[in-house]
Amino acid sequence: MSATESGFKPFSRQQMAQRAASDIPEGWYVNLGIGIPTMIADHVPSEREVIFHSENGVLGMGPAPEKDRIEPWLINAGKQYVTMRAGGSFCNHADSFTMIRGGHLDLCVLGAFQVADNGDIANWATSENDTAPAVGGAMDLAAGAKRLWVLMEHTTKDGTAKLVAKCSYPLTAPGAVKRIYTNLATIDVTERGFVVLGMAPGLGFEDLQARTEAKLHRAS
Numbered sequence: 001m002s003a004t005e006s007g008f009k010p011f012s013r014q015q016m017a018q019r020a021a022s023d024i025p026e027g028w029y030v031n032l033g034i035g036i037p038t039m040i041a042d043h044v045p046s047e048r049e050v051i052f053h054s055e056n057g058v059l060g061m062g063p064a065p066e067k068d069r070i071e072p073w074l075i076n077a078g079k080q081y082v083t084m085r086a087g088g089s090f091c092n093h094a095d096s097f098t099m100i101r102g103g104h105l106d107l108c109v110l111g112a113f114q115v116a117d118n119g120d121i122a123n124w125a126t127s128e129n130d131t132a133p134a135v136g137g138a139m140d141l142a143a144g145a146k147r148l149w150v151l152m153e154h155t156t157k158d159g160t161a162k163l164v165a166k167c168s169y170p171l172t173a174p175g176a177v178k179r180i181y182t183n184l185a186t187i188d189v190t191e192r193g194f195v196v197l198g199m200a201p202g203l204g205f206e207d208l209q210a211r212t213e214a215k216l217h218r219a220s
Contacts, residue, residue: 010154010183018043020109020151020181024050031055031100033110033123034078036151040109041082053105055137057096057130060088077137097137100144108145110138112152112177114167117193117214119177121150122169134204135172142173154182154211161192161213163187184208192217 004093011019017039024030024044031053033040042063044049044050052061054076070081099105112123121142124135142148163180180187185208186197195217198220199208209216 008200008207010200013183014039014043014148016151016181017184020107020149021050023179024107024191026108026116028048029059029104031105031145031193032061032076033108033113033138033141033151035183037109038076038078039212040058040151046085053096053099054082055093055096055141057091057093058082058084058088059091059096059099060085062088082135086095086188097140102138103146105215106144107147107149108141109132109149109151110141110172112162113169113170114132114162114164115152115169115177115180115189116164117189119189120167120204121177122210123146123150123172125170127169135170138172142176147178148173148176149179149181150177151181154184159211161211164213180199187216190220191218195219 013036015016017036019041019045027049029051041052041061051059053059054061056077058076062085065081065083074082075086076082102216110123112121113126114122123138152162154163154206177189184203185199187196188195194214196205197219205218
């Protein structure tokens with residue numbers, strides 16, 4: 001059943017990023033994963049202090065630059081052009097990963113192929129035939145950051161659920177995810193499993209459950 005047939009409109013990717021950005025507390029150090037999570041930096045007001053980190057050695061990133069204000073040497077780990085906020089700095093790649101592995105990041109936001117209701121995350125490979133040689137920096141981030149949130153579409157393009165009872169893809173990290181933002185809902189990962197905090201306007205709880213493999217719980 002399409003969104004139109006169901007009478008609701010999913011959140012856009014920009015809206016997903018805006019929702020996540022609004023929940024990041026003042027003063028947090030945050031790593032943004034490649035893909036949708038990088039959009040979060042565009043939705044933090046300049047008067048709020050949120051310090052964005054990138055694995056390639058950037059601390060204090062701002063929003064994406066205007067097309068006529070691009071600095072070609074200033075990129076994030078996803079090779080996207082970025083800006084720097086006042087007080088931002090650069091460091092060696094090894095020092096950047098020392099921040100990650102030393103537990104100095106308050107939050108990391110990643111994309112994912114699957115998230116299980118116990119917090120397991122799979123975000124680097126979908127089969128034994130994938131060309132990716134290894135899990136990469138996502139493993140360090142999932143293990144080293146104090147909190148891990150996920151920003152992703154609720155289902156695949158063919159409607160397959162990405163919120164599952166057990167991940168079928170290779171794990172990036174076990175039991176790491178604390179919150180999930182999708183185009184359909186905001187969901188916390190708790191001891192009960194997936195707890196729904198909010199949904200796209202017009203979407204019913206049963207409709208959301210029909211698009212989710214794992215059991216959902218209503219927030220009390």
